Amino acid sequence: MIPFRYERPDDTAAAVDVLSSEPGAAYLGGGTNLVDLMKLEVARHDVLVDVRGLTPATIDDLPGGGLRIGASVSNSRLAADPRVRRRYPMLSQAVLAGASGQLRNMATCGGNLMQRTRCVYFQDLTTPCNKREPGTGCSAAEGHNRDHAILGASPQCVATHPSDMGVALTALDAVVRVQGPDGERAVPFGDFHRLPGDTPQRDTLLGHGELITAIDLPHLPSASRCRYRKIRDRASYAFALVSAAVALEVRDGAVHEVRIGLGGVAHKPWRASTAEETLLGRPATAASFLAAAEAELAGARPLPGNRFKVPLARNVVVGMLNDLAEEQL
Numbered sequence: 001m002i003p004f005r006y007e008r009p010d011d012t013a014a015a016v017d018v019l020s021s022e023p024g025a026a027y028l029g030g031g032t033n034l035v036d037l038m039k040l041e042v043a044r045h046d047v048l049v050d051v052r053g054l055t056p057a058t059i060d061d062l063p064g065g066g067l068r069i070g071a072s073v074s075n076s077r078l079a080a081d082p083r084v085r086r087r088y089p090m091l092s093q094a095v096l097a098g099a100s101g102q103l104r105n106m107a108t109c110g111g112n113l114m115q116r117t118r119c120v121y122f123q124d125l126t127t128p129c130n131k132r133e134p135g136t137g138c139s140a141a142e143g144h145n146r147d148h149a150i151l152g153a154s155p156q157c158v159a160t161h162p163s164d165m166g167v168a169l170t171a172l173d174a175v176v177r178v179q180g181p182d183g184e185r186a187v188p189f190g191d192f193h194r195l196p197g198d199t200p201q202r203d204t205l206l207g208h209g210e211l212i213t214a215i216d217l218p219h220l221p222s223a224s225r226c227r228y229r230k231i232r233d234r235a236s237y238a239f240a241l242v243s244a245a246v247a248l249e250v251r252d253g254a255v256h257e258v259r260i261g262l263g264g265v266a267h268k269p270w271r272a273s274t275a276e277e278t279l280l281g282r283p284a285t286a287a288s289f290l291a292a293a294e295a296e297l298a299g300a301r302p303l304p305g306n307r308f309k310v311p312l313a314r315n316v317v318v319g320m321l322n323d324l325a326e327e328q329l
């Protein structure tokens with residue numbers, strides 16, 4: 001491992017100052033992703049600025065009924081919070097579907113959003129990878145691409161985003177609160193992560209030095225009728241082949257509100273807006289659900305190794321919508 005300096009400033013402003021003056025510095029949360037990547041020398045940083053405990057470690061009620069999740073809240077604590085379990089059950093289920101108990105105890109919510117792809121070539125210094133080393137090529141495009149993207153990819157990168165939490169957060173219209181050298185800003189979750197385009201080295205729209213301080217969840221009464229489902233090779237300790245966070249509210253037999261997030265299919269947690277638009281006001285039937293899922297996946301461009309993801313994603317979404325509808329009829 002390349003030697004680095006460890007710093008623990010007194011507050012978030014001082015942490016932002018350190019990063020602003022050190023181009024090779026990075027924030028350290030629980031370290032469950034960053035330290036692994038540093039050991040592999042995929043990530044190389046001169047300075048690590050420990051922000052675990054500097055950003056808030058509390059979950060607070062917002063006026064109007066939402067919740068503010070501090071960036072230092074552990075993944076375990078988020079999943080166990082009674083308000084999250086009652087009001088946003090799919091968020092709790094998504095977090096519990098990820099990693100292991102020990103990892104969730106260490107991992108922070110800020111770090112979870114910033115975790116890097118699990119593409120095997122990204123972690124292998126001996127292979128070309130545009131995300132790790134821009135301009136070298138994408139080994140996955142012609143290589144092992146079973147785990148890769150079917151939506152929104154580019155010739156430069158076909159990686160997927162690994163976060164389960166992010167799939168629920170995109171469906172919930174969360175907002176990421178950020179503190180940076182130029183002040184504070186609030187970023188809608190759907191804009192936070194990027195598609196790869198020609199610059200796959202950038203996963204998010206954060207600039208160097210910008211620090212996640214919290215994640216806001218809006219008040220969403222319908223979000224209690226929801227669930228998260230993750231399809232993976234093993235029952236635990238495996239990343240999603242396809243996952244979905246779905247909320248559905250049926251009134252008088254028709255779709256009154258629907259939210260669908262997909263994981264394991266794109267470079268970012270994917271909001272299935274086309275499926276949602278197709279469904280609003282339509283009868284809450286299996287035929288409508290199938291038409292909506294097919295409309296969303298009409299834009300899928302699978303790779304030789306992951307064609308199975310298209311029917312898998314369709315079946316997961318349709319099955320979850322059917323289950324949620326049946327419970328309300």
Ligand SMILES: Cc1cc2nc3c(=O)[nH]c(=O)nc-3n(C[C@H](O)[C@H](O)[C@H](O)COP(=O)(O)OP(=O)(O)OC[C@H]3O[C@@H](n4cnc5c(N)ncnc54)[C@H](O)[C@@H]3O)c2cc1C
Pocket residue numbers: 026027028029030031032033034035036051055071075097098099100103106107108109110111112113114115116162163164165210211212213237238239240
């Ligand atoms: C074996 C294993 C299995 C896993 N399985 C899953 C899984 O199934 N599903 C899943 O979703 N995840 C899984 N994970 C990933 C795990 O969820 C992440 O490693 C964890 O959430 C990262 O949080 P952290 O606090 O440890 O981040 P760190 O490792 O400390 O940091 C990760 C990145 O975030 C940046 N960062 C940290 N805090 C902030 C902040 N406040 N503002 C800005 N940037 C910040 C760091 O600079 C770094 O780039 C797995 C991890 C392992 C090791």
Ligand code: SF4
Pocket residue numbers: 117119120121122128129130131132137138139140141148156157158159200
């Ligand atoms: S898919 Fe992206 S991360 Fe994987 S090898 Fe290609 S450029 Fe690298």
